[in-house]
Ligand code: HEM
């Protein structure tokens with residue numbers, strides 16, 4: 001594989017690129033496809049609700065009686081969680097057979113699990129929009145009976161993946177991956193309980209939100225990232241494994257007690273002020289290590305030209321993870337600052353940046369790495385993929401910057417000067433929130449559409465021609 | 478270090494962190510329930526249930542958590558009185574014409590429960606959050622009867638139609654920042670008893686006030702020059 005691939009190194013990347021890759025090694029790796037497909041289709045839907053919410057900031061009476069801001073936001077957030085988790089599950093189905101060197105335990109279970117999630121997803125949207133039911137806590141608003149279905153889907157998933165690995169072998173990567181998946185499922189069970197005391201309710205709610213994105217999801221993402229890096233750069237597996245433990249270990253050591261950065265002002269004891277500050281203040285360290293770890297593989301990567309789009313997304317994910325989660329998160333994590341910025345557009349700027357880079361970009365990288373192999377493609381145009389890449393990333397950075405300016409302004413006028421919330425929102429922030437809408441609607445959204453188009457055309461496009469010598473024909477896309 | 482040594486260290490460190498976190502969590506939840514929040518009555522719990530079932534939290538923040546679209550409500554029971562809150566939540570348009578808070582079909586009983594819930598939330602020990610503004614405007618610097626009047630102007634919902642020194646709404650009522658210059662105490666009192674007495678075509682509602690409440694408000698308004 002290596003010998004053939006190096007010869008393609010200097011192929012001009014903007015044109016179509018040959019993929020001298022074999023098809024998937026294990027038939028059941030193709031189970032990733034339905035998950036990645038549904039994930040990719042839900043992504044633009046999530047964007048639609050984001051745009052509606054952002055537009056309601058500018059035109060507050062838009063859909064006021066049919067689809068008000070709270071419904072738009074809950075749809076946006078739930079679809080976010082949903083497409084990301086489906087993407088991570090798709091990546092898991094792809095990588096587990098290759099890493100464990102065996103087929104998935106049961107294909108049927110995988111399809112049943114898929115059906116459970118698909119049905120739950122559709123039902124949740126209906127419940128929010130038509131029946132207007134909600135559990136009322138952001139990100140996890142689905143009502144109890146749907147929570148139960150989600151939990152059942154998760155159990156099927158864990159059994160299927162767990163038995164696959166048990167039948168074969170545990171590698172460090174599989175160990176981290178599986179612990180992360182089991183952990184995030186376990187944490188989700190908290191959503192089945194509700195506490196009468198709002199402070200207690202939110203205390204445990206953060207176990208889901210924070211211990212997901214700064215704990216268990218990080219474990220899953222680190223495993224997927226390690227796998228992607230291994231596939232793209234062919235670095236020594238043992239080096240990757242060791243770094244995986246070190247990075248994930250530090251992430252958890254800082255991230256678990258780091259939950260304290262959400263316990264400053266919600267009625268929890270004041271010892272969380274120093275504890276949250278110190279531990280969460282160190283959270284950027286493992287993220288910085290991860291960036292360094294990714295970048296140092298750049299010089300010796302061998303398949304750069306072939307995996308151009310995937311590689312760009314890997315870089316965007318690593319760098320964006322550091323800036324969006326590490327820098328933007330750190331900027332508001334000390335109590336002295338958080339006291340003023342807590343619950344403002346500053347929070348929203350960080351939430352967007354971190355989620356998009358750490359998880360969204362990684363999943364898209366995984367899609368570009370795995371889809372051609374699942375489809376057995378040896379050739380595919382990368383131009384559309386690169387356009388989608390730049391549109392999405394520039395759009396997201398523009399959105400984040402607009403939100404940051406809006407947030408700092410809001411903090412100053414509302415919190416520091418004590419002006420009225422609505423006056424500040426409508427008269428001072430509208431300009432910046434309009435830019436958010438523009439960056440999101442005019443750059444990010446078209447980028448997402450291009451990505452979906454690329455996904456679909458890679459999925460259903462005709463099998464490319466390969467000349468007898470094995471040298472690919474360069475199609476002009 | 479070999480891979481398996483790295484793994485064992487990894488597991489050890491994480492188990493230590495989880496145990497430490499669990500111990501602190503148990504302590505926290507105990508302290509939250511026992512000391513840092515008032516007892517949760519049935520009505521407070523019912524109010525919380527309405528708050529969540531209507532998904533108010535994806536527009537509003539409470540304790541700083543939620544949507545950033547609408548006013549933060551942790552201390553709303555301190556800036557608005559129960560009657561105003563109840564009126565606004567059951568029928569936002571009637572209490573504040575032109576508002577963009579949707580009518581979510583909150584019943585009178587649900588509104589009572591929500592008020593109890595907001596009063597409960599405002600008493601949570603939040604380590605002093607939200608912080609007091611650093612810069613005090615002239616409106617926050619006055620004292621005595623005037624400051625009682627200032628509180629009332631907030632609580633009785635005058636600021637949901639009027640603006641004083643940058644605080645409150647931009648309409649439909651005029652800016653009152655300099656009202657003391659324009660209108661004398663008598664006229665102010667008459668206006669508060671019955672706005673139509675002063676301006677027959679007035680759309681300002683006659684807010685029910687006790688005599689002393691009215692006096693405090695007039696006293697406060699007369700200082701705005
Ligand atoms: C991939 C990693 C991360 C993701 C996806 C993420 C996402 C988010 C989201 C969505 C919120 C808003 C939650 C809400 O609705 O209230 C949030 C809040 C916050 N995050 Fe992160 N985050 C990440 C990492 C970090 C890191 C590493 C730090 C600190 C160094 C950090 C610090 C904070 C703080 C302090 C808040 C609270 C903001 C407030 O008080 O309103 N985050 N994060």
Ligand code: HEM
Nearest residue numbers: 050051053054347348351352355356360440441544545546
């Ligand atoms: C056109 C693009 C988008 C627009 C216009 C948009 C708009 C919005 C709006 C209006 C909110 C509600 C914020 C509030 O309460 O005021 C929101 C929340 C959020 N969105 Fe987006 N969004 C977009 C894309 C994305 C993407 C691509 C991601 C991540 C992959 C994302 C992740 C989030 C998160 C995590 C929150 C919660 C933030 C918090 O609680 O602090 N959004 N978005």
Ligand SMILES: [Fe+2]
Nearest residue numbers: 210214259261
């Ligand atoms: Fe956090």
